[in-house]
Amino acid sequence: MHSRSAYPTDVYFFATCVVDQFFPGAGMDAITLLERQGIRVHFPEEQTCCGQPAYSSGFPDEARKVAALQLTLFPNDWPVVVPSGSCAGMMKHHYPTLFANDPARKAAAEKLSTRVYELTQFLVEVLNFKPEDCGSDCTVVLHTSCSARREMGVHLTGRKLLGDLDKVRVAQQDHESECCGFGGTFSVKQPEISGAMVEDKVKALKATGAERVVSADCGCLMNILGHAAWKDQQEGRTTPSLPGEHIATFLLRRTAKENAQ
Amino acid sequence: MSARDRILAKLKAATPASAGELPDVAGWYATHRGEESTADKARRFRHFIELAHAEVYAVSRGGWLQKLYEVLSAKQIDKLLVAPGTPHGARAQSELPPLGIACPSYEQPIESWKAVMFNDTPASFTAARGAIAETGTLILWPTPEEPRLMSLVPPVHIVLLDATRIYNTFFEAMQAEGWKNGLPTNSLLVSGPSKTADIQQTLAYGAHGPKELVVLMIGDEQ
Amino acid sequence: MSAPNPTDSNMTPHALHFMPSVGFRARAKDVVENPFLRQSFRGAMDFLMSKRAAQFPDPEELESLRDLGERIRQYNLAKLPELLVQLETNLTRNGIQVHWAETPEEANAIILGICQKHAAQLMVKGKSMVSEEIELNHAAEAAGIGALESDMGEYIVQLAHEKPSHIIMPAIHKTKEQIAKLFHENVPGVEYTDNVDALIQIGRQVLREKFEIADIGLSGVNFAVAETGTLCLVENEGNGRMCTTAPPVHIAITGIEKIVEKLEHVPPLLSLLTRSATGQNISTYFNMISSPRKPGEKDGPGEVHLVLLDNGRSQAYADEQLRKTLQCIRCGACMNHCPVYTRIGGHAYGTTYPGPIGKIISPHMLGLEATANMATASSLCGACGEVCPVRIPIPELLVRLREESFTAPHANPAMRGQGAGYNALTSAIWRGWAAVYGSPALYRTVSWLGSRFRWLMPRKQAGWTSVRTPLQPAPKRLRDLIKERP
Structure with missing residues (x-):
């Protein structure tokens, strides 16, 4: 399991569908920010969406189908950094219950859950990042x-x-x-x-x-x-x-x- | 099947196998509420019940009657409903009338004098069984001698409280006195005069119960 | 000065009826577009939120007390059928008569039966949301029995032929000027005054006359204690004590879930209730009733009845997740903190219980057919769950209710009206969505098309563009930008 005390060398980046399609610049900037801290950022190309839109709309079967895909994308034991609190929350807190009746996926979801970080959380809690201000007032x-x-x-x-x-x-x-x-x-x-x-x-x-x-x-x-x-x-x-x-x-x-x- | 049986059957069909351990209420109070001296409890009780607009006067065991008289005089009340079957009621009834304050007794069932109670009883005098410091609360257990409506209908309610009977918490009071082994017809916690904020969140006193609550708190002999 | 007769013909019965959720959006829109109401709800909710916050200065104490509250409620729900029988046994031993009702109709029949046995003309009522739930006033009126609300807020909304818009502050939608006008026009001999103290004294005077002559006092119950056979009531005004002490007969009504096994369960729940509800460390009165008048006692009702109402609660109970709905102690903190309630007030919901708790409890009472859309009126922001004193996971339950509503009707549903919101087209759209987002290749293609043909996005996008500019995908996706990196 990923330990918070060790400084990570590699992370997965889960962009979210909104960032991929509507705010790609924000995604690039997040990746660059992480790389500047000396971290290799991996972007699994098969990623799509965390499944939250269907989940919160009352369509858990559809959410499960999409979530099941994401579960397979992070094989290494690296942190998964998400530039969105709500998508991170979906993966961290709702995946385990979403797969409550699917033991194999539930176990995978629980494992993944411990590695999911919201971007600012990751920067502060794991990297102890202290930005140095180069801008003006x-x-x-x-x-x-x-x-x-x-x-x-x-x-x-x-x-x-x-x-x-x-x-x-x-x-x-x-x-x-x-x-x-x-x-x-x-x-x-x-x-x-x-x-x-x-x-x-x-x-x-x-x-x-x-x-x-x-x-x-x-x-x-x-x-x-x-x-x-x-x-x-x-x-x-x-x-x-x-x-x-x-x-x-x-x-x-x-x-x-x-x-x- | 009756409604009762149908409801119970539906519930039983879904009842979990175990409810788990009893909730540890005592443990929570033990870790979150400490012991306090009588003086500290009296101070806290007074602070909170005064915040709730009650008047509190420290009195001595022998001297409370004088304060009771002063309070009534200041409020220009010349009639006080008392419970002569209680020691404090009997004392009030014997000592106040010579000072010009009539002391009718609550001796008949309410049905025979309801109109007088509602329309011609400006104040009443009862004792509290105890009190609670953390919320500024009086504990009242009405009795046949000192019935329920005494603390509700008259616009001014004056209560005699022995400060040594103040508990820190509601939980402590019920545990120390073994309430679960038997509660009276009616037991009450009273934490100030009647109030409401139902009109535009504006606090107003004297909604349906007493408009004024006065506590005569017997402390150490002065 | 006398109170208006509640059986007057101007008391339009239809105004008291439950409104189905089909009109919800229109009602919500009316409030949202009324700046005065918007400001008034916002001010009231801000006030209640700050009062609550001031009561919980220590976060550790708050969280541990919430843990205890949750544990107590879950423990007692887990033993519910056993505790109901214990409560019945002990109440009966104490001389309190226990009645059971599965439906509002049964509950009304029981209550009106007791009234008729005593040839009652007038029932004075303490605040009871369960009596609102069964629309007792309406049933009493139809039976020719006057039912007069005595809580100041409830009295005001009854005079206005309205329903409470908040479970703790029933008249929170009214200004003092409106109330002044209401009193002036409805209470004989009353001059117009918008002085709050004066208005309260008018209400006091009117209602005191009724407490004195009423045949029946009706109340709700906050906690029913099984081990002692005790009914506990929380209030500030004293009208609850009046209703339970002055008339010759007291009838209490409660949902079957409001039960605790041990008397010692009461103090933590009471503390959570009053601090969460109105930000008081305790209410003015906490009234514990354990028997009718005993021989030698000089007042108190000679008869005390308790009506235990199911009305859909056993349905919620049957499902482990939905059962958490029944943990509720009716403090109203969820509505005080709800950004939706703050925008639309209580009446827009059209149900007895508004706000977040209303959204999760009403479907069990009324069926999902009538409440299918209620659960969608939430951004799932979680403010309700964050303040719930007994940790009901309200957002999770809202998601569950959406599922129950939108999934195609199936056998053995957990809820009455399951599938009521089912729409074949919507379901097909979500299946299509899952097909695209569940397949890397399809997603690549569809998202590529989206960015390439972004100019094809319509200018009007359902509800989105009513107050926002249209959504348009970026010209290049993140995955494209990554590939183009030097």
């Missing part, structure tokens, strides 16, 4: 996904990484721990409620005056940035009132030596 606001916070319990690691950046001020938004309203298919099945939640979330983020929002979850970003952009269109703004990016992208840019002034 700026204020950001951090949104942490509900899965990272309540399922993975890693809501403090992203905050710690940002806190280590000398010239970055992290603003505090109102109702920080409240859900942004994404919730996968919830955003489509209950658009009124989800819409009200993201509206309030974006208002709270903007009210901090931060120049951008960062998050370790692309699902939340898709929702938050999508609403902010829609609002900009509605109100005739041409520059985004709330830009945002994955925390990996932000960290990589802040720590890039070429940014040093």
Whole structure:
């Protein structure tokens, strides 16, 4: 089993379907960030999706089918790093119960479960990564996904990484721990409620005056940035009132030596 | 089959083989709640029940009647419902009327005087069986001599409490006194005057029970 | 001054009825689009959340007490049938009459039967969500018996011909100005005042007259203790004590799950309940009733009855996972912390129990046909599970209910109405999704097509684009970028 005390040489990178298709830049930046710490990053090409969309929508058979594929992709005893708290939470906490009636896969899921890390958790808890700030003064606001916070319990690691950046001020938004309203298919099945939640979330983020929002979850970003952009269109703004990016992208840019002034 | 039998049959068909060990309630209290001196318990009791808008007066074993009289005078109350079958009720009934305070007794079943109880009984006086420090709570066990409605209907309820009877927790009180071996018709925990926050979360006192709760706490002789 | 007669014809019976979940989205939309209500719920929930947080300053104490609470509830549920019999034996020994009801109709018949035996005209009611669940007021009215709510919040919603919008704070959706108007228009002789103290004193005055003359007092039960045969009630106002002490007959009604074996199980649960619910270290009154009036006692009801109601609870009990629903002690913390409840309030749910607990308990009471969509109204954010004092895994149960609803109807279902939300097309879409995401080759192809033909993504995407810009795949996938690396 992977030991936390040893500094890993190799990791698997599980990108998630959202990063692969919608936020590939965030995935690249996460990989680069890991490589800069002297780690070989392996990207199993057969990876697709953790299966959470089907699982949380009430289609466990379909989720199992997709999850079963991912179970086969990480044969070596390396950490599996996931740039999303919610997909990491799916693999770590729900795979073992999803395969409760399939002893072989259940055992595999339980083994995998001990090796799954959310990216910021991995950077802080395993690599003890302390980013050195090469950028200029700026204020950001951090949104942490509900899965990272309540399922993975890693809501403090992203905050710690940002806190280590000398010239970055992290603003505090109102109702920080409240859900942004994404919730996968919830955003489509209950658009009124989800819409009200993201509206309030974006208002709270903007009210901090931060120049951008960062998050370790692309699902939340898709929702938050999508609403902010829609609002900009509605109100005739041409520059985004709330830009945002994955925390990996932000960290990589802040720590890039070429940014040093 | 009756509804009872059908419900029980459905439940029995699904009952787990074992419920496991009894929950360790005593263990939790042992690790999370400590022992305290009577003075500390009295202080905590007073702090919490005052937060809940009760008035507390420290009195001596011999001197509580004087304080009772003062409280009634200050509130301009000239009638106090008492339980003459209790030592404190008997004392109040013998010593207060000469000071101008009428002390009717709760001697008849409520049916014969309900209207008077509801409409013409401004205050009552009872004893507490004990109290709980961590929540600022009085323990009342109404008796045939000191019935249930005494602590509920009159707008002002005055309670005599012996500070040596304060427990740290509700759990400690029920364990020390062996409540599980027999509870009276009605036993009560009272932690302040009646209140409600049902209108716009605004706290208001005197919802349906007493508007004022006064505790005369007998401490060390002064 | 006298209370309005609850049997007045202006008391529209249909207004009291359960609303099926088909109208849920429309009702939710109405609230979401009302900035005043939005702000008012947000303020109320913020208030309750901060009150709770202040009660649990020590995280270790909180977590260990939650562990104990969960353990106590699971232990007692595991022995439920045995404990119900023990409770019945001990209550009966103490002189309390025990009745069993499988359905709301049976429960109403039992209660109204007792009322009729006593030729009762007026029943005063303490706060009881189970009596709301069986729509007792409606049944009593139909039988010509006045049923008057006496909890201030319940009295207000009854005057307004509404239902409670929160299980602990029934009138949380109303402002003091609305209540002032309601009292002024409905209580004879009352001038308009929006002073809260004055409003409460009006309610007190009206209801005191009723406590004095009522024939029957009805209450709920927070904990029923099997070993002593004791009914425990938690309240602040004193109306619960009035209902259980002043009238000649007291009828208590409770769900079969509210039982504990040992008296010592009560203190931890009581502490969790009041601190989680309203952020009080204890409620003003904790009322333990173990018998009717005994010879020589001068007050208290001569008769005490307990009605034990199933209404779908045994269905939840039969499934190991769903059984956890019954751990609930009805504190309402899940709704206070729920971002969905905060946005839409309690009435939009259309069920007696709103919020997260309502979503997981109502399907057992009403069947999944009527509640098929309730479980979808959650982002699964987990705030409810995080605060539940007895650790009910509410998000997991919501996922399970989605499965029960959307899976094609099958034999021996765990729930009434299983498959009610089944839709052949939706299921086919998910099967197709699984086929693509379960096959590396298919996924490669489909995701490649997605990036290549990203401009084909529609501008309108179901509910997503109502408040968001359309989703569009990136021109190159991560796997493409990796391959292109130097």
